[in-house]
Amino acid sequence: xxxxxxxxxxxxxxxxxxxxxxxxxxxxxxxxxxxxxxxxxxxxxxxxxxxxxxxxxxxxxxxxxxxxxxxxxxxxxxxxxxxxxxxxxxxxxxxxxxxxxxxxxxxxxxxxxxxxxxxxxxxxxxxxxxxxxxxxxxxxxxxxxxxxxxxxxxxxxxxxxxxxxxxxxxxxxxxxxxxxxxxxxxxxxxxxxxxxxxxxxxxxxxxxxxxxxxxxxxxxxxxxxxxxxxxxxxxxxxxxxxxxxxxxxxxxxxxxxxxxxxxxxxxxxxxxxxxxxxxxxxxxxxxxxxxxxxxxxxxxxxxxxxxxxxxxxxxxxxxxxxxxxxxxxxxxxxxxxxxxxxxxxxxxxxxxxxxxxxxxxxxxxxxxxxxxxxxxxxxxxxxxxxxxxxxxxxxxxxxxxxx
Numbered sequence: 001x002x003x004x005x006x007x008x009x010x011x012x013x014x015x016x017x018x019x020x021x022x023x024x025x026x027x028x029x030x031x032x033x034x035x036x037x038x039x040x041x042x043x044x045x046x047x048x049x050x051x052x053x054x055x056x057x058x059x060x061x062x063x064x065x066x067x068x069x070x071x072x073x074x075x076x077x078x079x080x081x082x083x084x085x086x087x088x089x090x091x092x093x094x095x096x097x098x099x100x101x102x103x104x105x106x107x108x109x110x111x112x113x114x115x116x117x118x119x120x121x122x123x124x125x126x127x128x129x130x131x132x133x134x135x136x137x138x139x140x141x142x143x144x145x146x147x148x149x150x151x152x153x154x155x156x157x158x159x160x161x162x163x164x165x166x167x168x169x170x171x172x173x174x175x176x177x178x179x180x181x182x183x184x185x186x187x188x189x190x191x192x193x194x195x196x197x198x199x200x201x202x203x204x205x206x207x208x209x210x211x212x213x214x215x216x217x218x219x220x221x222x223x224x225x226x227x228x229x230x231x232x233x234x235x236x237x238x239x240x241x242x243x244x245x246x247x248x249x250x251x252x253x254x255x256x257x258x259x260x261x262x263x264x265x266x267x268x269x270x271x272x273x274x275x276x277x278x279x280x281x282x283x284x285x286x287x288x289x290x291x292x293x294x295x296x297x298x299x300x301x302x303x304x305x306x307x308x309x310x311x312x313x314x315x316x317x318x319x320x321x322x323x324x325x326x327x328x329x330x331x332x333x334x335x336x337x338x339x340x341x342x343x344x345x346x347x348x349x350x351x352x353x354x355x356x357x358x359x360x361x362x363x364x365x366x367x368x369x370x371x372x373x374x375x376x377x378x379x380x381x382x383x384x385x386x387x388x389x390x391x392x393x394x395x396x397x398x399x400x401x402x403x
Contacts, residue, residue: 051132051136051292052133052134053132053185053188053288054186054188055187055188055189055190075199075201075213075215077255078201078251078252078253078254078255079201079203079213079255080255081187081254081255082186082201082203082251082255082256083155083203083211083213084154084155084156084184085129085130085131085183085184085185085186086127086128086129086130086155086186086203086204086205086211086248086249087127087128087129087130087152087153087154087155088125088126088127088153088205088211089125089126089127089128089139089144089152089162089205089247090150090151090152091125091126091143091144091149091150091151092147092148092149092151125205125207125244126140126143126144126205126246126247126248127139127203127204127244127245127246127247127249127261128152128176128247128248129186129247129248129249129257129260130183130186131185131186131188131257131288132183133183133185135177135178135179135180136165136176136177136288136292137152137162137175137176137178138173138174138175138176138247138260138284138288139173139174139176139246139247140172140173140174140247140260140262141167141168141169141171141172141173141174142246143174143246143247144167144174144176145167147164149161150162150163150164150176152176152178154183154184155184155211158180160178160179161178162176162177162178163176164176165177165295166291166295166296168287168290168291168296169230170230170231170297170299171230171231171279171283171287171297172228172262173260173279173283173284173287174247175288175292186249186255187255187256187257188256188257188281188284188285189251189252189254189256189257189258189281190281191221191235191280191282193252194218194221194235194252194258194280195218195221196217196218196219196221197218198218198252198253199216199217199252199253200215200216200217200218200235200237200239200251200252200253200258201213201214201215201239201250201251201252201253202214202215202216202237202241202245202249202250202261202276203248203249203251204241204244204245204246204247204248204249204261205244205245205248206241206242206243206244206245207242207243207244214239214240214241215239216238216239216240216274216276217238217239218235218236218237219236219238219275220235220236221235221236222234223235223236223277224359225359226263226277228262228263230362231362231363232359233279233280233282233283233359233363234262234263234277234278234279235250235258235259235277235278235279235280236275237250237276237277238274238275238276239276240274240276241261241264241276242264245261246262246263247260247261247262248261249261250278257284258278258281259278259279259280259281260278260279260284261276261277261278262277262278262279263276264276298370298393298394299365299366299367299368300365300366300367300368300370300372300374300391300392300393300394301365301366301370301391301392301393301394302334302335302336302339302341302365302374302376302389302392303331303334303335303336303392304327304330304331304334304336304341304347305327305329305330306325306326306327306328306347306358306361306362307326307328307358308357308358309326313326323348323354323355323356323357324346324347324348324356324357324379325346325347325348325355325358325360326344326346327341327342327343327344327345327346327347327378328343329343330342330343334392335389335390335391335392336376336389339376339387339390340387341376341378341387341389344380345378345380346378346379346380347361347376347377347378348377348378348379349376350364350365350368350374350375350376350377351375365391366394368391370391370392370394371390371391372390372391373388373390373391374391375387375388375389376388376389
């Protein structure tokens with residue numbers, strides 16, 4: 001009896017399938033090992049103009065669990081990779097504050113923090129984060145505003161004078177530069193990998209006592225309506241943040257930067273009450289790239305004044321729709337005015353991006369490129385209309401109210 005001709009083919013197919021299954025299993029196991037024990041291997045370099053920064057690579061369908069070695073209760077490895085890139089900033093001059101705090105009392109918003117050598121030369125302490133071997137570092141704008149001299153001290157004891165490359169009042173970020181060799185550099189994480197409940201570490205120089213590390217979790221993402229800056233998308237954390245932590249790093253369990261610590265909710269002495277806010281790394285990347293390449297942040301502008309109204313009011317004005325930004329004013333002669341936008345319109349989309357409130361409207365318009373044309377979807381009484389608007393450059397902060 002002769003063998004069936006299909007049998008050899010079946011054996012070959014089965015062997016190929018086993019080889020594929022084994023290869024896939026080994027690959028998944030290796031990826032898990034790399035993510036768990038050597039997450040720094042997933043870093044990549046990206047060019048911003050002539051500057052190189054480190055970022056974590058996106059791994060589709062994979063989370064970044066953090067260091068888990070012989071001491072799973074310790075974050076020493078995360079601190080080891082992140083802390084050397086966090087610096088102390090010593091400011092002489094009219095620098096405003098080593099930390100911003102706010103409370104439910106408007107008189108306590110953005111109050112100056114403790115100063116050293118009161119009565120002599122004004123001296124303020126803050127923190128910063130080195131993001132490039134070329135000497136670029138990030139901090140808060142409010143800590144260097146009006147500064148005459150800015151001195152940087154690294155964790156290894158080296159010092160250098162810093163110059164201001166640029167700042168952005170609307171996100172309270174600033175980029176400085178120092179000239180030192182062999183600089184430690186932090187790796188920029190991805191806000192997409194951050195979740196409420198994740199462990200985070202705040203690294204900085206509070207009260208001038210030296211570098212400290214505090215631990216907490218992410219309490220919320222996308223916090224806004226805090227009246228701290230024009231573009232608000234804050235990470236809220238209960239990691240202790242105190243005066244002098246401003247401009248320092250908020251890192252995840254892998255030691256990757258996910259935010260720049262900027263403000264706390266405080267009463268009385270201004271110490272930490274477990275409600276701190278950090279500018280997210282997504283905003284940090286945009287501002288860093290804008291300042292390095294152009295010396296400033298250039299944002300889109302159409303010349304309208306939005307107003308927050310309740311979802312019920314939006315629903316009443318739109319006959320059933322509960323989301324959108326109410327346009328209370330249109331600047332005469334501006335891009336929106338020339339395109340036919342009128343006070344009382346409700347903006348529901350910019351191109352294909354839905355607008356839910358004033359914050360999302362400002363963010364969507366700011367991302368537009370000046371000189372480009374965008375399509376606005378508006379509700380005017382019972383009618384839905386589309387208008388094409390030529391985008392202008394957003395004026396400097398203070399020259400006009402919000403978009």
